[in-house]
Amino acid sequence: MAYVAQRIVFSILSLFVLLFITFLLSHVVAGDPAIVAAGPNAGAAKIALLREQMGLDKPLLTQFAIYCGQILQGDLGTSWFTRQPIASDVLRELPPSLELVFIAMLINLAVSLPLGLLTARYAGSRFDDLVRLGVMAGAGLPVFWIAIILQQIVAGRWQLLPTAGRLGFANREFSGATGFYLFDSLAAGNMNVFLDTLAHLVLPAFALSLLFTAVGVRITRTAMIGEFRKDYVTLARAKGASEPRIMFRHVFANGATPALTVFGMQFGWMLGATVLVEEIFGRPGIGRYAVKAVTQSDIHAVVAVVFVVGVVFLLANLLVDIALYVLSPRKQQRA
Amino acid sequence: MRFKSGLIPLCAVLLASVAVPTMALAAPTGTLVIAENETPENLDPANATNSTVDELLLGAYDPLVQFSAGATEVTPRLAKSWEISPDGLTYTFKLRDDVLFHDGSKLTAEDVKFTLDRLKAAAANVLNDMGPYASAEVVDPTTVKLHLSAPFGPFLSALSRIYVVNKALVEPHMGDDHARQWLSVNEAGSGPYMITAYNPTESVTLKAFDKYWGGWDGNHVAEVVFRYITEPSTQLSLLKSGEVHIAPDITVEDKIALKTEPGFVVDVGAAATPLFFDFNTASKGPTGNKKFREMLSKTFDRQLHLDQVLMGFGALPDGPLPANWMGHEAGTEQAFDLEAAKKMVEENGWKGTTLTVRYLPAILEEKAAVEQLQSNLAEIGITLNAEGMTWPAQAATLQKVETTADINMIYSFPVFPDPHAILNATFNGALTGAKGGYNWAQYSNPDVDALLNEAASSSDSAKRAELYKKAQKLIGEDYVVITVSNPGSVVALSDKVEGYKYNVAHHQTFNYMDIGLKP
Numbered sequence: 001m002a003y004v005a006q007r008i009v010f011s012i013l014s015l016f017v018l019l020f021i022t023f024l025l026s027h028v029v030a031g032d033p034a035i036v037a038a039g040p041n042a043g044a045a046k047i048a049l050l051r052e053q054m055g056l057d058k059p060l061l062t063q064f065a066i067y068c069g070q071i072l073q074g075d076l077g078t079s080w081f082t083r084q085p086i087a088s089d090v091l092r093e094l095p096p097s098l099e100l101v102f103i104a105m106l107i108n109l110a111v112s113l114p115l116g117l118l119t120a121r122y123a124g125s126r127f128d129d130l131v132r133l134g135v136m137a138g139a140g141l142p143v144f145w146i147a148i149i150l151q152q153i154v155a156g157r158w159q160l161l162p163t164a165g166r167l168g169f170a171n172r173e174f175s176g177a178t179g180f181y182l183f184d185s186l187a188a189g190n191m192n193v194f195l196d197t198l199a200h201l202v203l204p205a206f207a208l209s210l211l212f213t214a215v216g217v218r219i220t221r222t223a224m225i226g227e228f229r230k231d232y233v234t235l236a237r238a239k240g241a242s243e244p245r246i247m248f249r250h251v252f253a254n255g256a257t258p259a260l261t262v263f264g265m266q267f268g269w270m271l272g273a274t275v276l277v278e279e280i281f282g283r284p285g286i287g288r289y290a291v292k293a294v295t296q297s298d299i300h301a302v303v304a305v306v307f308v309v310g311v312v313f314l315l316a317n318l319l320v321d322i323a324l325y326v327l328s329p330r331k332q333q334r335a
Numbered sequence: 336m337r338f339k340s341g342l343i344p345l346c347a348v349l350l351a352s353v354a355v356p357t358m359a360l361a362a363p364t365g366t367l368v369i370a371e372n373e374t375p376e377n378l379d380p381a382n383a384t385n386s387t388v389d390e391l392l393l394g395a396y397d398p399l400v401q402f403s404a405g406a407t408e409v410t411p412r413l414a415k416s417w418e419i420s421p422d423g424l425t426y427t428f429k430l431r432d433d434v435l436f437h438d439g440s441k442l443t444a445e446d447v448k449f450t451l452d453r454l455k456a457a458a459a460n461v462l463n464d465m466g467p468y469a470s471a472e473v474v475d476p477t478t479v480k481l482h483l484s485a486p487f488g489p490f491l492s493a494l495s496r497i498y499v500v501n502k503a504l505v506e507p508h509m510g511d512d513h514a515r516q517w518l519s520v521n522e523a524g525s526g527p528y529m530i531t532a533y534n535p536t537e538s539v540t541l542k543a544f545d546k547y548w549g550g551w552d553g554n555h556v557a558e559v560v561f562r563y564i565t566e567p568s569t570q571l572s573l574l575k576s577g578e579v580h581i582a583p584d585i586t587v588e589d590k591i592a593l594k595t596e597p598g599f600v601v602d603v604g605a606a607a608t609p610l611f612f613d614f615n616t617a618s619k620g621p622t623g624n625k626k627f628r629e630m631l632s633k634t635f636d637r638q639l640h641l642d643q644v645l646m647g648f649g650a651l652p653d654g655p656l657p658a659n660w661m662g663h664e665a666g667t668e669q670a671f672d673l674e675a676a677k678k679m680v681e682e683n684g685w686k687g688t689t690l691t692v693r694y695l696p697a698i699l700e701e702k703a704a705v706e707q708l709q710s711n712l713a714e715i716g717i718t719l720n721a722e723g724m725t726w727p728a729q730a731a732t733l734q735k736v737e738t739t740a741d742i743n744m745i746y747s748f749p750v751f752p753d754p755h756a757i758l759n760a761t762f763n764g765a766l767t768g769a770k771g772g773y774n775w776a777q778y779s780n781p782d783v784d785a786l787l788n789e790a791a792s793s794s795d796s797a798k799r800a801e802l803y804k805k806a807q808k809l810i811g812e813d814y815v816v817i818t819v820s821n822p823g824s825v826v827a828l829s830d831k832v833e834g835y836k837y838n839v840a841h842h843q844t845f846n847y848m849d850i851g852l853k854p
Contacts, residue, residue, distance in 0.1 A: 031728035035771070039384045039460025040748070041760050044771035046458060081376040082535065083512075083519035093536060148568055156572050163572045164564060166537060169366075172560070173532070282564040282573075284537035292374055292536075297727035 007321055011314040015307070016068070022306040023064050026299040032056075033297035037080050054080060067300065071307070077300040079293070086304045089289065094308065095179030096166060097285035099197075100277070101270045103205035108213045109263065116220020116259065117252055123225055131217065139214035143273070147207035147280045154203060161203050164282035168196050204277040212266045220259045227255035257324055264320030268313025363543040363555035365852040367832070369845055370570045372584040374535050374563045377519035380450075380498040381459030384750055389496065390844035391539055394559065396498030396524035399428055399447065400491055402840030404849060407752050409491050413442065413499060413525075423486030423794055430477040434548045436501040436525045444479040447471060449502035451481070457513035464750050465493050466791065486792045488799055492751035495840055498524065527551075527848045528559060538562045541847075554833055554851025571827075574599070580829040580852070581845060587646045593827050603648050604824035604837020607657045607752060610700065611761065612692070612708065612817040613743045617736045617769075617777035621688055628814035630679040631742075632669040634711045635704070635817045639671075644703040648825045652818040654807055655747070655757055661796060662754040662803030667811030668818060677715040686716035693732065694744035696723030701744045704819050708742075733768025736777050743775045744819075752839045754803045755791050762810055763787050776815045783809050 034051040035042075051057050055066065070077055076086040119128045155163040166181065167174055174193050176184020182201075185193035227233065228251055236246050275287025286305055293301035375387040380396060382388045400409040400417075414428040434442040448471040454462050462468065466487035472480040483490065501523040508517035522530040527549060528541035541559040543551065564570045567585045574582040585593075593599040614622045614631060621627045641651055650657065654667040680686055692708065694701040702723075709719045722740065724732075732738045749756030759766065764779030766772025783806050790802035810816075824837050826845075834850045 029728065031725065031731035032734065033727060035730040035734075036727045038771070039382070039463055040750070040773060041463045041766055042460070042771050043463070043766070044769075046463075047771045049458065078516070083377050083379065083516050092534075096537075148566070151569065151572060156576070159576075163576060163578065164569050165562065169368075169578065172538070172540070279565040280569060282537075282562065282566070282569055284534060284563075288374065288536045288563075288565075292376075295725060295727075296376070297725075 003325060004322055007318055011318055015310050015314060018310045019068070019071070019303060019307055020064060022303045023067065023299070024060070026297075026302050027060055027063075031297055033080060033299060036296055067303070076304040076307070079298055079301045081293075081296050081298045081301075086301050089301065090286065090304055090308050092179065093284060093286045093289040096181075096283060097271060097274045097278070097287060098312075099180055099182055100201060100205055100208065100274055100283065100285065101267065103198075103201045104209040104212070104270055105263070105267055107205055107209040108216050108266065111209075111213050112216030112220050112263075113252075113256075113259070115217045117224050117247060119217070119221045120224030120228055120251075120255075121247060123221075123228075135214045135217050138210050141210065143207055143211060144276050144280060146210060147204070147277050150203050150207055151280065162200050164280075166197070166200055166283055167193065168200070171196050200281075200283075204281040204283060207280075208270060208274065208277045212270060216259070216263065216266065219262045220255075223258045224251055224255040227251040230254075260320055260324060261317075264317045265313070267316040268309065271312050272309050361551060361553065361555075362545075363551050363557040363851075365556045366558040366560060367556040367581070367847055367850055367852060368560045368562060368579045369581040369847065370564045370573060370579040370584065371561050372563070372565050372567075372570070375539065377535075378522055378530065378533060379515055379518045380500060381454055381457050381461055381513075381515065381518070383496045383498060384460045384463065386748075386841070386843035389841055391530060391541070391561065392498050392524070393526075393841055393844050393846075394528040394541055394848045395522050395526045395530050396500070397434065397442075397526050398497050398499065399430075399494050401495050402492075402752070402838060404836035404838035404841075404846035407839065409495055413447070417491075419794065423792070424483050426481045426483075426490065427474070428479050428481070430479065431548060432477050434525050435546050436504070436523065437529045437544055438501065438504060438523075439546070440501065440503055442499065442501070442525050443476040444473040445476070446499055446502045447479045448473050449506070450497065450499045453500070453505070453509075453513050454497070457515060461496050464756065465497075466490060486794065488791055488794045488796075489751060489753040489755045492753050492756075492840075495751055500524065527555075536563060556847065556850060556852055559847045574827060574829065577829065580832050581826060581835070582828075583824075583826045583843070585827055587648065587825070590648070590825050590827055591646055598830050600828045600830050600832070602826045602828060602835060602837065604826070605650065605657070605659070605839065606822060606824040606837065606842055607660070607757070607839055608746050608748050608824075608842055609652060609655055609657075609757065609821050610704065610744065610746050610819040611655070611775075612704070612819060613745055613761075613774075613776040614815060615736070615739045615741050615743070615777055616813065616815055617767075617779070618739065618741060620741060621685070621690065622741045625814060626679070626683065627685065629669065630676045630683075630685070632814045632817055633672045633676040633679075634715070635708055635819065636671040636711070637819065640704060640707060640820055644700055645820060645822055649820055649822040652821045654811065655761060655816065655818050656754055656803070656807065657821055660752070660754060662790075662800035662807075664804040664807040664811075667807045668816075669814070673711055673714065680715045680717065687718075688716075689718040689720065690741040691720045691722060692742040692744065693722045693724055693729050693740040695726060695729065697725075700820065700822065704744065730768075733775050733777075734771075736769055739768060739775070739777055745773060745775050747773070748842060750840075754799070755787075758803060758806060758810075759787050759791060762806070762815065778810075778813070778815045780809060780813060783813075 034047050037050050038047045055063055079086050082089055115131055119131050122128055155161050171193050178184055181197040274285055275291055278285045278287045290305040373387050380392055383392055397413045399414040401412040402409055413430055415431050416429045418427045451471040467483045467485040469482045469484045504523040505514050508514040527547045529544050531542045532540040539561045543557045570582040571585045571589050573579040590601050594601045614628050641649055653665050656663045692705055694705050696702050705721045712719045747757045747761055760773045762778055764784045767774045767777045786802045786806040790799045793799050828835055831853045833853055836846055838846055
């Protein structure tokens with residue numbers, strides 16, 4: 001229990017460090033948001049007034065302290081440009097991005113785990129070489145390029161999947177309570193929208209997952225190779241256990257721990273990387289919102305996005321850590 | 336409150352159900368889908384200076400007077416007629432009495448006054464260009480007087496972005512932010528289309544308002560959808576697959592290819608958004624020297640830029656104003672003459688000078704222009720350092736003369752087609768970057784200021800034209816800018832689109848209210 005509490009406290013602390021760095025960098029890089037907000041031919045007086053209204057005339061540390069105070073009260077502030085509470089903006093943009101990341105993560109796990117396990121089992125074989133080659137290629141391809149190629153060929157030439165957007169034209173008026181269309185459509189019993197949503201997710205999710213899958217396969221392979229060399233595998237073989245039983249029941253169960261830790265981190269990284277695929281596939285989401293916020297110097301919105309992505313990242317890691325802790329027989333005994 | 340749960344769609348459904356039998360003439364049909372690369376920041380008419388906001392409001396709201404697409408003069412809209420007092424200080428507008436807001440209530444002079452009072456209290460960006468506007472006064476339900484503190488020639492033109500809001504709907508949400516939060520996601524207009532869904536990072540949907548006072552004669556669409564697609568190749572794919580009808584942001588190369596492809600039309604609108612190299616005229620460095628600026632102003636080949644960067648889509652600039660505008664003066668800027676520039680460099684010992692230009696690398700045209708200038712200057716022994724920035728960062732450097740680079744790139748985006756909108760913003764000493772304006776040359780010449788101010792306060796267009804001509808001559812003699820280009824507004828369309836026309840008063844918007852789809 002103490003371990004879990006310690007992890008949580010540590011997570012919260014790292015979140016505030018992250019906030020401070022983002023806040024600082026935004027202010028250094030952004031130029032003057034008041035000029036942007038003031039519009040053309042505004043005049044110095046109006047810009048000065050806006051700067052005061054936006055709190056930009058206060059020292060940076062004071063601004064940060066005020067901002068942290070707001071966040072502790074659960075208030076992410078109001079966007080200078082959308083004029084909406086940033087929390088409601090983010091809540092609208094998060095579901096489409098999370099949906100994309102979930103599917104990309106599923107693809108990642110579905111490919112990484114079995115390929116990692118098999119290449120570890122048959123390390124050094126032709127098969128291993130072939131997969132390694134594929135992985136190198138996958139890791140080396142720029143995401144935006146592969147996304148455009150997929151779009152041009154699979155959606156454009158073959159017309160197998162939609163080119164862009166979140167839903168097809170016929171379903172454009174669909175909306176649901178949670179914003180997670182996969183969930184909302186199922187809840188509404190609307191299979192048509194569910195399949196449409198899924199079809200629109202395949203290409204972007206695949207493009208997003210590619211780089212992560214390449215890393216995932218390597219990590220899994222490395223973790224599993226170590227396990228295959230351990231004494232208990234030799235013992236199991238000597239006792240006549242079948243090879244599939246050794247692979248899945250023993251090696252996989254024991255070797256998955258380091259790999260899972262990485263997958264936990266990948267979830268957060270993916271959420272931070274959605275922007276490229278969102279722009280190319282014309283999808284709404286947190287990445288696009290963040291880009292707009294950055295180009296307008298909407299500092300509070302930028303910091304809020306970093307904060308939320310940070311929270312998701314830490315949560316994913318925390319969950320993996322806790323799950324591993326709970327599942328680990330050794331630690332259970334000690335507790 | 337969002338549209339999905341809001342009042343407006345409910346009204347729309349109710350109105351649609353009662354209005355259908357009364358429709359005598361052609362009803363709008365079909366859905367027009369427009370791709371747009373930049374997402375809107377909000378729906379507030381206070382921000383109508385921003386084109387991504389303006390394009391949504393243009394169909395949803397009505398101003399008193401408006402520039403129709405293709406027109407260079409305002410025509411009546413909410414105002415049937417108007418009178419200007421002899422001293423130019425009072426504008427009396429007679430309003431139509433048949434205008435309904437989207438909630439079915441009647442538009443009156445009270446709404447006009449409320450709109451302007453709200454904009455003023457909120458220090459709205461859209462009032463930045465309204466000159467000496469002072470106050471509004473309701474005379475009777477169909478008469479409103481607008482008072483100015485000084486005469487302002489382009490006042491009527493400037494009113495074309497003052498979108499009248501429904502007082503009864505907006506007033507309860509005024510709060511302490513002048514209803515900015517509410518109007519940012521809700522619409523309260525009387526225009527031909529109602530905004531029925533607002534998902535700013537994805538799409539915005541507008542539906543025809545069947546009780547629109549202008550009626551629905553001719554071919555119109557029942558629904559307009561803006562889809563926010565950043566990637567040019569995605570816009571192209573969607574245009575080709577028929578999922579969008581208008582794609583403004585595909586690459587120049589693809590636009591050229593589409594010109595000869597059946598099924599598509601490429602329209603080149605005569606835009607008035609000149610791109611400038613602004614020389615820091617107030618600098619203590621080399622650009623503070625008029626002679627040095629004279630040399631610089633000979634070092635850019637506009638024709639080459641038009642041919643190779645704009646691929647011919649645009650007009651060769653001749654000074655800061657488009658050549659067909661009232662008050663244009665020809666031949667005020669230096670022609671490209673690298674030999675003459677080289678001679679000046681040698682005679683004055685300027686070889687080895689290092690200059691800095693700041694620009695937005697995200698805009699390919701700016702990047703290409705910087706590269707040309709860099710290479711031309713290198714040929715005559717001057718080093719040009721290029722610093723790419725974001726807009727907010729670049730704008731911030733202009734707040735002081737000392738932090739202003741030797742050269743800055745900037746487009747002029749006039750909010751109405753009048754010389755004032757380009758010349759005043761770019762050259763008036765009252766609007767230098769240091770004073771919070773877009774005169775990024777930090778240029779201040781009292782004679783020019785006097786001419787620009789006199790022209791702005793006159794409503795006699797012949798007199799104004801003369802004053803602007805004189806001002807351009809003086810500006811030319813001070814070598815303040817290089818007008819790099821006058822890019823055309825190039826839009827790729829499906830050939831199913833009927834009635835598209837570029838609107839110079841609303842750059843980067845679409846006249847979807849005039850557009851119909853061929854069957």
